[in-house]
Amino acid sequence: MSASREAAGPVPLPADTTTHGLPSSSTSEEYPDIQQGASLLLALRLQDRPILLIGGGVVASQRLYFLLESGAHITIVSPSPLDPSISYRISDPNTSPQITWHDRPYLGREDSIKVTEYDLVMTAIDNNPLSQEVCEMCREKRVMVNVADIPPQCDFYFGAQLRKGPLQILISTGGLGPRAGAMIRDIIRNALPENIEESVEGVGLLRSELRKRAPGVGGQRGQERMDWMKELCDVWGLAQMERFRDEQVRKYVLDEGWEKKKMVAPSEVKQGQRKTTAEIWEQVKHFGHTQWAAGLGGFGAGMAVATVATIYLTRNAAR
Amino acid sequence: MSASREAAGPVPLPADTTTHGLPSSSTSEEYPDIQQGASLLLALRLQDRPILLIGGGVVASQRLYFLLESGAHITIVSPSPLDPSISYRISDPNTSPQITWHDRPYLGREDSIKVTEYDLVMTAIDNNPLSQEVCEMCREKRVMVNVADIPPQCDFYFGAQLRKGPLQILISTGGLGPRAGAMIRDIIRNALPENIEESVEGVGLLRSELRKRAPGVGGQRGQERMDWMKELCDVWGLAQMERFRDEQVRKYVLDEGWEKKKMVAPSEVKQGQRKTTAEIWEQVKHFGHTQWAAGLGGFGAGMAVATVATIYLTRNAAR
Known part of the structure; x- marks a missing residue:
């Protein structure tokens, strides 16, 4: 039974990797043994299929x-x-x-x-x-x-399945132990950081904005984009990645990191980055009825409190 | 983005489950919301394909x-x-x-x-x-x-992949973060018990012998078989399951558990169960040269020790 040996396999690069032509000689020690009997694990896209x-x-x-x-x-x-x-x-x-x-x-x-x-x-x-x-x-x-x-x-x-928003995990025992698969799923569920869903979501938003700034498939640009993303992920770590859900954090990281070809550490970025006056005005322009109503309500309440307080203080001062 | 909510889904029963007709009423609270945007995660069997x-x-x-x-x-x-x-x-x-x-x-x-x-x-x-x-x-x-x-x-x-013999795990971020997927794989690798491969292998051997004792697909028998297997897994836990690789342990669990419609706890079973004389003779018949040589060597050493000891004791007694 080929199952009795460890076969974690080579660390596969992400699916969109396009590194080419790494120099290497062909000796068998470099290449891990093939352990047959595996399934091919896939994530199928079935929208409207x-x-x-x-x-x-x-x-x-x-x-x-x-x-x-x-x-x-x-x-x-x-x-x-x-x-x-x-x-x-x-x-x-x-x-x-x-x-x-x-x-x-x-x-x-x-x-x-x-x-x-x-x-x-x-x-x-x-x-x-x-x-x-x-x-x-x-x-x-x-x-x-x-x-x-x-x-x-x-x-x-199907095996045992675990979903946390955009993160999906399949645990397959090749039919040997469905119950063992479910128990392994529980171990995995407990081992994942609490904010894992938010982290994956955050890194997805950052990646999609990076692709807008540096579009195109493969080639030199694609490789640079991927290398920068990979290093950024390693520097930030899973726990901090959830901060990429904040638009200002993404903007800072892309402006100060990607555009300047360097890394930005999490400590450099304050949650809710300082905004320029132009950015604040940009937000105000997109105010809807509720925001204006809230603003006016707040203005009225502020006037009322100020008036009452002034009267009170004036009276006390008069005594 | 539907990704922002937790959607671990219902705990899916193993792939070979055939429980039918659980009574239940049709209220929406019972059924988890559908979170679209998922992939369908599968383990494909591709032998010779x-x-x-x-x-x-x-x-x-x-x-x-x-x-x-x-x-x-x-x-x-x-x-x-x-x-x-x-x-x-x-x-x-x-x-x-x-x-x-x-x-x-x-x-x-x-x-x-x-x-x-x-x-x-x-x-x-x-x-x-x-x-x-x-x-x-x-x-x-x-x-x-x-x-x-x-x-x-x-x-x-493809996502990030992890294989430990018969256990295979796929981590998919739906393309949002290949690097994050690889980092999650590392968390999972560290969280799995060291003997996980042996445990899955052991439970697979037990399950296949149980199927030989109680063959057939689905129906009452299939349900009993599955219920017993599930409870046994829960009683033993992942860490102990590796012991099922021992043929004697499997035999004891099936004879004393399955056949008698009860559970056998890990503590009841000694590694290397007591063997009947017939079983010992069966093993002796399959002895190779090394076993015979070891046996003879042991016999010789035993004789030598006994002789020296006897001489020594006899001398002492003689004084």
């Missing part, structure tokens, strides 16, 4: 939840009664546009709904021969399929 | 590493020179059967290699128009594609 879900029980309801969060369009084929949470999602106006429900059993090869019309197919039914048939149909047409409870018929597994 | 990899630089070499570990067959289309690690994998007899290399550029729509022949397509080249063309070809044919460095052209991302 068609997915076929056959079944309407508890397992199907769990599939549906993750599919709805991914923004997919889900076609459910299952006779009533459905699991109550599926019924709820079908009737809830927030999610109903994402779901098409056919209140009938799936008929396999005879069915008018063809697996080739979908990006992924998932079955969660207690009918093993039908599951087998769906699996075969998908394999023939190269459509990826998951058959709940029958690992050999699965092209993909 | 055909994958097309266009490009031969550092990024392509990272893709290749993970594809080789998944047991896929990879067709690389890229002119020389390749990244040295790719050349190494092509020439290494351990991995060369998994790779077909075409030493030429990919020609897009004109190319004789068609994307429809592959389960996944990945490009990692510095030619943006060609990447765009490959992406369009894949979208038309519903083949999932990843274009390195161009997120909008990606149907899937």
Whole structure:
């Protein structure tokens, strides 16, 4: 069993890395051994993509939840009664546009709904021969399929999942121990910094503004952008990154750091950077009714307090 | 931005769960809000599946590493020179059967290699128009594609990856912060128990033997099997699970636990359970030269010590 050795693998560079031509010789010591038997772990983007879900029980309801969060369009084929949470999602106006429900059993090869019309197919039914048939149909047409409870018929597994806003984590035991996977998820949940969601959000905002200042894909510019971002992340650390959610902090870091080709340490940046008069005026121009109303109300209240206080002090002074 | 709220989601049951018909009413408070914008995180099984990899630089070499570990067959289309690690994998007899290399550029729509022949397509080249063309070809044919460095052209991302034998973890920031993802991976690596790999392996061995004793998919038996496994995992905890790698421990837990419909606590089981005479004889039959030599050596040493001791005691007694 290849599982018995450590195989953390090389530290993979981020997905958008484009470093090229690092000089190196070809000796086997440099390259880690391949440990077969792994899955390929992926984050699929499914916004508006068609997915076929056959079944309407508890397992199907769990599939549906993750599919709805991914923004997919889900076609459910299952006779009533459905699991109550599926019924709820079908009737809830927030999610109903994402779901098409056919209140009938799936008929396999005879069915008018063809697996080739979908990006992924998932079955969660207690009918093993039908599951087998769906699996075969998908394999023939190269459509990826998951058959709940029958690992050999699965092209993909779900494992244990953890989501904190934009941060998503998948824990897979390759089917060896679903419960162990869930226990590992709990360890991870406890180990993550409390503000991890805000940190990822902050660094995402900074990265997107940097891309606006230095647009383009790959090449010299892309490499500079990535190197600067990487170093900045290392200097700030996860805990401080949440401060990038503050527009003024981002502006300071980009103006004083990126534009001047240097690093800005967290200690250099005060939360709520000093604003110039022009920036304050820019904000005032965008005041809405509520801000003006609040301003006027505050002005009135201030006048009233000042008046009363003045009268009081004047009287006391008069005694 | 939907990212600003916590959305850990419901605790998903393991992938092979088949609990059905839990009674419940349909009120919205029971069901967590859907937070769109997520990816669907999956573990793909790619053993012997055909994958097309266009490009031969550092990024392509990272893709290749993970594809080789998944047991896929990879067709690389890229002119020389390749990244040295790719050349190494092509020439290494351990991995060369998994790779077909075409030493030429990919020609897009004109190319004789068609994307429809592959389960996944990945490009990692510095030619943006060609990447765009490959992406369009894949979208038309519903083949999932990843274009390195161009997120909008990606149907899937890789994120940061961590592998410990059968345990694999994917950390995705939805493209917001690749470096932050890598930093989170380091936190997770440090938080995992040292023997996590052995624990997952142990629980996998136990689970597979349980399935042999109680075969079948789903139904009443499947539910009992899963419930017992889940409770056992909770009673033992991750740290103790590594003991399931010992065949005698597994046998005891299954005989005294599963067969008798009860739980066995870790303290009840001594490492290296007491063996029956038949079992000891079974082991003796499989003794090799070294065991026999060790046994004879021990016998000789025992005789020598006993002789010296006897002589010594006899002399003393004689005085």
